[in-house]
Amino acid sequence: MAQQNTNDALFKSAHSALVFAFHFSGQAYDRPAMNKLAAPSLGSGKGLSGLDGAGQAGMIRSKVRGLGPRMEAALIARCAPASMPCECRSPCCGGWKTNREWFDAITELTDYVRKPLAGSAVNGLMRSLYVQRFFAAKGKRSTIDEIAERCYINRQTAGIHYSKVSKVLTDLESQSGQMIEIVLRDAGLLEM
Ligand SMILES: [Zn+2]
Known part of the structure; x- marks a missing residue:
């Protein structure tokens, strides 16, 4: 079955494969749209069936997991949605819930x-906000000023913290990106 999947749909890049795999699990996303995402290079007659799409998402996820928890986290933080549609219909729900995997x-x-922050006065909230800023989509990224204000520290201190965080995450992400590219290419999931 895995064999068959590799022939069915090839991704243009490791990034598009990951975006597909980590959105697919959110079952609230409609299947035809996900299948379109799965096989961008193929003509309309050859899209994946829902089952193939699920199998392929599972395969990509297991490759990501194989890189170990740090690299897996870096790839998920970049490619998975932070929140997904919620259909609980409770009156306090805004229709969205945090994606557990992203969290x-x-x-x-x-x-x-x-x-990298050893020796600085930082708590878990601050570290989390720096990490979230690093991975947030451009329109949703908190500013250094907002983080500083929320954590009652001065702007300059927050800026210094963030640049340290940004440096190690940039390195980790680049390493993870190179590794997953090799692994997915090796599995025959990427276009030549
Ligand atoms: Zn809800």
Whole structure:
């Protein structure tokens, strides 16, 4: 079955494969749209069936997991949605819930950035906000000023913290990106 999947749909890049895999699990996303995302290079007659899409998402996820928790977290934090549609219909619900998978990745990385911040007066909330800023989509990124204000520290201090966090996360992300590219290419999931 895995064999068959590799022939069915090729991704243009490791990034698009990851975006597909980490959105697919959110079952609230409609299947035809996900299948379109799965096989961008193929003509309309050859899209994946829902089952193939799920199998392929599972395969990509297991490759990501194989890189170990740090690299997995860096890839998920970048490619998974932070929130997903919620259909609980409770009156207090805004129709969206935090994506547990994204949240766990942020938690892992919040721990990872203890090291570059060793010796600074930072708490878990601050570390988490720096990590979230690093991975947030451009329009949703908190500013250094907002983080400083929320944590009652001065702007300059927050800026220094963030640059340390940004440096180690940039390195980790670049390493993770190179590794997953090799692994997915090796599995025959990427276009030549
Ligand atoms: Zn809800």
